[in-house]
Amino acid sequence: MEDRNVILSVKDLYVKFRVRGRELTAIRGISLDLYEHESVAIVGESGSGKSVFTKTFAGMLERNGYLAGGSIEFEGKDLTKIRRAKEWSQIRGSKIATVFQDPMTSLNPILTIGKQITSVILRHQNCSEGEARVRALAMMKKVGIPHAEARFDDYPFQYSGGMRQRIVIAIALSCQPKILICDEPTTALDVTIQAQILKLIKDLQKEFGYSIVFITHDLGVVANIADRVAVLYAGQIVELGTTEELFYDPRHPYTWALLSSLPQLAQRNAKLYSIAGTPPSLYSEITGDAFAPRNPYALKIDTLKEPPMFQITPTHFARTWLLDPRAPRVEKPEGIQNIHEKMMNSLHVSGGQVREN
Amino acid sequence: MKTEKKTSVLPERGPVDEKGREILLSLKNVDIRFGKGNSSAKVVKNVSFDIYRGETFSLVGESGSGKTTIGRAIIRVNPCSAGEIQYKGVRISGKINQALERQVIRNIQMVFQDPSASLNERATVDYIVSEGLHNFHLYKDEADRVRKVEHIIEEVGLLPEHLTRYPHEFSGGQRQRIGLARAMVMEPELVIADEPISALDVSIRAQVLNLMKKFQQERGLTYLFIAHDLSIVRFISDRIGVIYKGNIVEIAEAEELFDFPMHPYTRSLISAVPIPDPVLERDKVLLTYDPAIHDYTADQPRLEDIGGGHFVFGNEQELAQYRTLRAKGELPQWRSAESADAENEEIPAKRTGRPGRRGWRMLRRALLALAGILGVCVGLFLIFLLLAVI
Structure with a gap:
């Protein structure tokens, strides 16, 4: 990891929102480095x-939100210092692009697909209209639109959901961005289409060399796409590590809970695991560990003092007092021990998935 | 009067099948169409199944x-265009x-x-x-x-x-x-x-x-x-x-379905589900279903039991193959037609219809504009006439 360059460096970021006279703290001190050509799942x-976290460096924070502290370094520039919309427009879309969840709402229903792609190219790159059309068509072919010339003048409603998401990806990549933010891009799609879109995003990464920040709540998708994973809880990163570390050696009780609720690990006719309680209110100040009230492994100190980030390996960090040398030894729950063997057992005979001709 | 009342009230229990299971709901060759005439689409085709x-x-x-x-x-809510739905043996469609x-x-x-x-x-x-x-x-x-x-x-x-x-x-x-x-x-x-x-x-x-x-x-x-x-x-x-x-x-x-998925579509669907395990997910083979692998021109496909209540949709030859493989506990060879994965997504039909419609729109717009100009001319002419008369 050391030999790679950091492309985006977020340090101790705080984001607050003003909501009807009250103050809500959405991000409470996030630090994260994004390397070149890697993909991080959140x-x-x-x-x-x-979503709020990625919006801060895409320049899309809502009006009532503001950065209350920290810095975001990108190409030698601190993005938190940007005040004018014009400066953002040089970064957003051209250097940092976003693919959203619902392709129908992120495309303009009354403009043709071709127009929507060329307008982005014309805006960010100095080229003629004819040149933009050529580039747009090349982009459409890259994302796998069959008969691109014939579909160039079609409207979004004439495309299927998966095709629309391909177009959104084409628009996002048309200016060769350095960072591609994917905000649950496959949640609204069928599983078969989801698999195709994930493959497309990964294949194009090899060609374009962008870094991916992938927001999802599906751990299967995480396993598919991510090199590293950041687990977020109540506006903080509670665990950060490579995908293998997170699945096979999780350290934070919240990560344990997430893994335990995987349906693939459930026993037939037994209750499915669910995390008790609800996330804390972000309106009030949180003392101690935010997850403590829902945590069956909570220690007394969790209610008093916020745990620091403990380092486990050069790439693996977790924010829990259980890692303190003075803490009692707590093993992860039985259900997620040997998770790999359990998955093999649960899926070993499932013909389509693992056993292949 | 009395007999009519009897048929209107549902029985306590539904019919029982040969294995002693009570069939609560039964769909029998149900077709559902949306739309009328040539533009209608059959969205449910000859569907039959029982729920116990x-x-x-x-x-x-x-x-x-x-x-x-x-x-x-x-x-x-949606009417059936053919077939019927039975609840406890009584037709409810x-x-x-x-x-x-x-x-x-x-x-x-x-x-x-x-x-x-x-x-x-x-x-x-x-x-x-x-x-x-x-x-x-x-x-x-x-x-x-x-x-x-x-x-x-x-x-x-x-x-x-x-x-x-x-x-x-x-x-x-x-x-x-x-x-x-x-x-x-x-x-x-x-x-x-x-x-x-x-x-x-x-x-x-x-x-x-x-x-x-x-x-x-x-x-x-x-x-x-x-x-x-x-x-x-x-x-x-x-x-x-x-x-x-x-x-x-x-x-x-x-x-049974996960252990022995017989139909290629079922297998592609299972393979598409991401596995929450980085190593398994990396080694997974993604199967893409192509309906073109079936040749149903001569032999019509149907849903038939291949043993033990496992029903598969296929023609005579396919069903025979599924039966022997299931008996041996094997899976069919994966058949894939050579095609790019994106090509499988449907290419919306009626591309030919659109330019025609656009032509109509332009014609209508032109006619409206013409009518407008004509109206203004007539109006001016009338005013002119009125002034001349005065």
């Missing part, structure tokens, strides 16, 4: 701040 | 495959008398995908839950109704004080609990759950599924579970039916 429940 | 009492039967397929349409046909229809409505309840769209946002939870009780007078007096509603709302894990609130005051998971309470208060025998957890957060899904399981164990409910996500379906269903473009391509018990 997982967490809804409301954990996954 | 007390089981969870899941219908899995991608969007547009017709799974929701089947669910809606059972509760008589097509024209039926009012008494029977009321019984069907009471006995078959539905839970919807989007809990915020399926609850009346201007009604209190109390009204939403007791609306069915009102319609069927299922309570003795007001006190009895309140008791019933409070009981069910506690059963789904909410509190009686929530009854005076409105749906928007609840989270997604709580709303789905209200949807469940609304169905359960009618004491149904069959519940059709149309993607009840797809709109929910991962951590909430397990809670709602556990709740559904609890109701099934306590009341012996039967579920028809409609879903597109195979990973959860596997652990909650007794039997699974896979549907592709209006055809049921495979029906089997859950474990």
